[in-house]
Amino acid sequence: MDSFDDLFVVLEKAGADQYGQEAVSQLEHALQCAQLAEQEGAPASSVVAALLHDVGHLIHDLGDDAALRGIDDRHEFSGAAILGRWFGPDVTEPVRLHVDAKRWLCHAETTYHDTLSPASVRSLQLQGGVFDKAGADRFIAQPYARAAVAVRRWDDIGKVEGLETPPLAHYRAMAEQVRRRD
Numbered sequence: 001m002d003s004f005d006d007l008f009v010v011l012e013k014a015g016a017d018q019y020g021q022e023a024v025s026q027l028e029h030a031l032q033c034a035q036l037a038e039q040e041g042a043p044a045s046s047v048v049a050a051l052l053h054d055v056g057h058l059i060h061d062l063g064d065d066a067a068l069r070g071i072d073d074r075h076e077f078s079g080a081a082i083l084g085r086w087f088g089p090d091v092t093e094p095v096r097l098h099v100d101a102k103r104w105l106c107h108a109e110t111t112y113h114d115t116l117s118p119a120s121v122r123s124l125q126l127q128g129g130v131f132d133k134a135g136a137d138r139f140i141a142q143p144y145a146r147a148a149v150a151v152r153r154w155d156d157i158g159k160v161e162g163l164e165t166p167p168l169a170h171y172r173a174m175a176e177q178v179r180r181r182d
Contacts, residue, residue, distance in 0.1 A: 032158035045090035097148035
């Protein structure tokens with residue numbers, strides 16, 4: 001992925017595939033997460049982070065069934081690294097931290113684990129499981145941890161089959177606004 005344009009081509013084309021074991025495609029999931037962030041009045045950087053939080057799933061060569069084969073694709077790290085070419089930490093850090101946000105929420109909220117989809121429960125184990133108190137404390141003390149928790153919450157509910165959202169072009173314009181210009 002060499003250009004900002006490529007980022008959106010990958011999201012549109014590769015994102016058309018099914019999102020793991022969920023009822024939506026990667027692109028539908030991304031658009032729903034961005035829409036949820038926008039509806040909550042989140043800053044543009046958080047809307048863009050919500051849109052792009054799973055881009056790491058689209059750029060690895062492990063296949064769609066990596067989690068089913070017991071492999072953690074570590075998409076949060078590869079996604080944040082790619083996004084760092086065009087965005088600052090207000091976008092990349094919530095992306096990098098959104099998996100640990102799930103681990104933190106499972107520790108911090110006793111009923112949160114029960115709200116996870118079966119695919120999220122499966123991946124949680126591959127991603128290190130629920131944080132203990134020390135891990136939870138370290139996580140939430142990081143800059144952007146609260147933004148990552150927000151992205152995680154949108155991630156959890158942005159999986160509604162057939163939900164109408166604004167088109168990708170709407171969110172690309174927002175991404176252009178928060179894009180780093182080096």
